[in-house]
Amino acid sequence: MIIVEVQTPGSSHSHLDALLEFFHRLAATRSPHTADEIRPPGIPGGREARLVRFNNDDLDQPDAEEEDEDNDDGGNTHHVPVPRVRLFNPVEKVPVVAVDCGLSRLGDTADSVIASLRAAMIIVAKEEHHVRLFRTGPLELLTADKPLVLHAMGESMGQDDFFVLLDRSDAANPRVITVKQGAANHGQIYVDRLRNFLEKQVTVLAVDHCHGGLLVIDGSTTLRTRDTPPSFLPRLTSDVHERGAAIVGVSKTSTLTVRDRPIQFWLDDVPRMPCYRHLSPLLSQARRERNLGETYVARFSALGPSYRIDVCAPDGVSDEAVLNQFYSSCVGGAAYPPILVMAHAMSYFTSPDLILLRAQAAAMFNLRPEETMPLSEGVFGPFAGIWK
Amino acid sequence: MQVVRITGDTVTFVFHTDEQVEVGQQFEITELPNKSDGLIVQVISQESLMVEGVQAQIVQDELERRFTTAERVMDKEFGMAELRSLKLGTAKIRKHVRGDEWCAWSGWIPGRNVEVVPVRPDDLLDRVLLRPTNPLRPFAKHHGRTVALHGRKLDKISVIVGAKGQGKSHAAKQIVLSVAQKRVPVVIFDVNAEYGSLPGAQVLRWGENYLPSLSELGPGILLSLVRSLHPLPPGSPSEATFDSKLPTFFQQAQHEGAREKNEGVDIPYLMAQKFSETSAVNMAIQARLRRIHEMRLFAVCGSVSVTPNLADLYENACAGDPIVIDLSGLTTGLQKALVKAMIKQVEYICEAENASGQGRWPYLFFEESHLYLSEAAVVDLTTRPRHLGVASVFVTNQPQAISYIFPHLDNLFLLGLRHADDVRVVSKVAFADTETLEALATRLPEHHMMMLGIVTNGYPLIVSLDPLPAEVGPTGVTKSTWDRFE
Numbered sequence: 001m002i003i004v005e006v007q008t009p010g011s012s013h014s015h016l017d018a019l020l021e022f023f024h025r026l027a028a029t030r031s032p033h034t035a036d037e038i039r040p041p042g043i044p045g046g047r048e049a050r051l052v053r054f055n056n057d058d059l060d061q062p063d064a065e066e067e068d069e070d071n072d073d074g075g076n077t078h079h080v081p082v083p084r085v086r087l088f089n090p091v092e093k094v095p096v097v098a099v100d101c102g103l104s105r106l107g108d109t110a111d112s113v114i115a116s117l118r119a120a121m122i123i124v125a126k127e128e129h130h131v132r133l134f135r136t137g138p139l140e141l142l143t144a145d146k147p148l149v150l151h152a153m154g155e156s157m158g159q160d161d162f163f164v165l166l167d168r169s170d171a172a173n174p175r176v177i178t179v180k181q182g183a184a185n186h187g188q189i190y191v192d193r194l195r196n197f198l199e200k201q202v203t204v205l206a207v208d209h210c211h212g213g214l215l216v217i218d219g220s221t222t223l224r225t226r227d228t229p230p231s232f233l234p235r236l237t238s239d240v241h242e243r244g245a246a247i248v249g250v251s252k253t254s255t256l257t258v259r260d261r262p263i264q265f266w267l268d269d270v271p272r273m274p275c276y277r278h279l280s281p282l283l284s285q286a287r288r289e290r291n292l293g294e295t296y297v298a299r300f301s302a303l304g305p306s307y308r309i310d311v312c313a314p315d316g317v318s319d320e321a322v323l324n325q326f327y328s329s330c331v332g333g334a335a336y337p338p339i340l341v342m343a344h345a346m347s348y349f350t351s352p353d354l355i356l357l358r359a360q361a362a363a364m365f366n367l368r369p370e371e372t373m374p375l376s377e378g379v380f381g382p383f384a385g386i387w388k
Numbered sequence: 389m390q391v392v393r394i395t396g397d398t399v400t401f402v403f404h405t406d407e408q409v410e411v412g413q414q415f416e417i418t419e420l421p422n423k424s425d426g427l428i429v430q431v432i433s434q435e436s437l438m439v440e441g442v443q444a445q446i447v448q449d450e451l452e453r454r455f456t457t458a459e460r461v462m463d464k465e466f467g468m469a470e471l472r473s474l475k476l477g478t479a480k481i482r483k484h485v486r487g488d489e490w491c492a493w494s495g496w497i498p499g500r501n502v503e504v505v506p507v508r509p510d511d512l513l514d515r516v517l518l519r520p521t522n523p524l525r526p527f528a529k530h531h532g533r534t535v536a537l538h539g540r541k542l543d544k545i546s547v548i549v550g551a552k553g554q555g556k557s558h559a560a561k562q563i564v565l566s567v568a569q570k571r572v573p574v575v576i577f578d579v580n581a582e583y584g585s586l587p588g589a590q591v592l593r594w595g596e597n598y599l600p601s602l603s604e605l606g607p608g609i610l611l612s613l614v615r616s617l618h619p620l621p622p623g624s625p626s627e628a629t630f631d632s633k634l635p636t637f638f639q640q641a642q643h644e645g646a647r648e649k650n651e652g653v654d655i656p657y658l659m660a661q662k663f664s665e666t667s668a669v670n671m672a673i674q675a676r677l678r679r680i681h682e683m684r685l686f687a688v689c690g691s692v693s694v695t696p697n698l699a700d701l702y703e704n705a706c707a708g709d710p711i712v713i714d715l716s717g718l719t720t721g722l723q724k725a726l727v728k729a730m731i732k733q734v735e736y737i738c739e740a741e742n743a744s745g746q747g748r749w750p751y752l753f754f755e756e757s758h759l760y761l762s763e764a765a766v767v768d769l770t771t772r773p774r775h776l777g778v779a780s781v782f783v784t785n786q787p788q789a790i791s792y793i794f795p796h797l798d799n800l801f802l803l804g805l806r807h808a809d810d811v812r813v814v815s816k817v818a819f820a821d822t823e824t825l826e827a828l829a830t831r832l833p834e835h836h837m838m839m840l841g842i843v844t845n846g847y848p849l850i851v852s853l854d855p856l857p858a859e860v861g862p863t864g865v866t867k868s869t870w871d872r873f874e
Contacts, residue, residue, distance in 0.1 A: 116465070131457070133460045350444045351442075
């Protein structure tokens, strides 16, 4: 059984210990079967692990598990005039922290998924960069353990029944009944839940490093998602605000449309200029309630694209001040915040990394990798792959 | 070790730095599961393994190091540096293994299901050198195993080549000692005064302890000396007269009958002859003869001779005492003249050996032959000796200067080369592929040599040279004004 202490504010050390313990136990999990018992007939030694080709770029795709951003009809805000565009003003730099987490799916066996995670916390303060890396190494995620793992993850993020159904007849010891539909239907979703979990836990650890500064999140601050309990983000935001810091979420692939116009086009009236526009007044009430903080569209460089920006400022600090701090401290004229680029780079798996991790997994779990020929290059190769 | 690819006669493989893989090493690639067929391959080079994304990884690591301070709070990725410990090797197919037999390779290659094991040095030597029944004195080792060479396979035309300081003279001395030990006569043309310390060496220094008789050497040497040192005007009556009359006087001297000990032709005798009715011609010829006489290069009839007879010297050489002709103190012109004359003498000796049926034909060692032998003379040496029985060994650090030899070689002893042009010349040998020579020539360790040719049955064998016997002096010692400060 995997046990993780629920983190409490101010106890980042215990939280780190709990996080490390969680992954230590996860890595130590072994199949209930011995290698001999599950050895396929006729094949000497070891089990077989089929390597599933996983394109790391898929991680950058919009999270399909997020509730549809979809078109927001604006509710009864049609009378609200479009807020004017504002320019960024340079201000004194503040500490900035960003977190990103990458996932590599190394392969499958008959009863498990093998994956590896890398998370990076980038701290930029007074022109210095500091990086804290979290690398789990290969993890064998047994299907049999999925309910327990998901229970522990949900509990750690503030809602023990977020991913699983529980029998609370014994209130002190709730029993996991089953995994909720949609929580981790197949291997890819399961490992991505784990990736999100690690990212969130490292984000909690990052709070201690953003005093008087900014915590930058890759993505929006939408409250209701399929991978994070709705209580997590508000609690995180409270901790951040206690330290006099703000949260800024940057979505580079948002599908939000406002008044039938995709968000990326909401600065077209002010081309080739770093600027931003407040969009929350144009959103429906329901949409605003689903988001923590205020939603903006921003362009950071003259020729750069536009992004969705969510701002959660502490009391007494305006969004404008936060955006100016953000622009001055971690954008600097770049098309995309370099701190997020670095966070991605430090949590990315290069091809050689995948090769080595797969080898490590084979050694750790007594597996024999078996290659499958990707259809896009094999059967469908002459026909431009599997894409139409 | 894993085989990545076999293309033509080249095998590419991946191996870990923990595995012992050296350039020149042999491996056996056996096809599984039957293990009835395999290949013997020889490693010729190593390089870094490049896989897709490794450059990105290196850049990422470097950025991590240079631009940030990185703390690995949790790191359970073990062995991530292992990819950097992998290397790519290139090997050449040498033999096809069928059962227990090593055969010439005819193009067969195994599938990808193979087993790769190193070839034991003993096994390699047995199969390549075929355990000679009457081996030469050994002077090299292959991975600690003594290399025994067959004397007969060291015959005819060999070259010892390598950059300065790589051990050519050391190798040459070893071969001289091995051949001489078998009582095969050796004559060395020593341009750097390196071979005088060999045991039993009969060192001849022209004009010092060697004053040959002109009768013995013939008119040719005198013609060469005049042409190179004090030439008569080309096309002049003097030149024509000297060229035509000189042999006549030599024959005349032979017919004149008995004289004192060391009788025959000498410079004073020639100076007393009348070459021409024209006094100017006579004076020109006399002047040349006088100058040569003043150089004291030849014995004077009637004087007490300190010069051993060449025939006696050769007899001693047949007992194991090599003849060393020290060319170091001579000008280029004298070197050329003397070498030409001596080779002529060797030819006479060979004819005599042929006639007597003794067959004691010599090994000739030429150190930097391009300094004193023309291309025509060298080509002559590479063709006629097969009929005369003479074997020639050329020692050089300038293979480009004797590039015409390489296509005709029987054996190549290659030490380290650095210059690409030199490597290119050496790779012209008929019995080796260019890739092997180009790869190995620049990768040979210190005191190592590649032997290739008839002596190794066509197999490029990397050996380490044994130290010379204690009684042999140091090789290649040059004098320097800075020695006195040390």
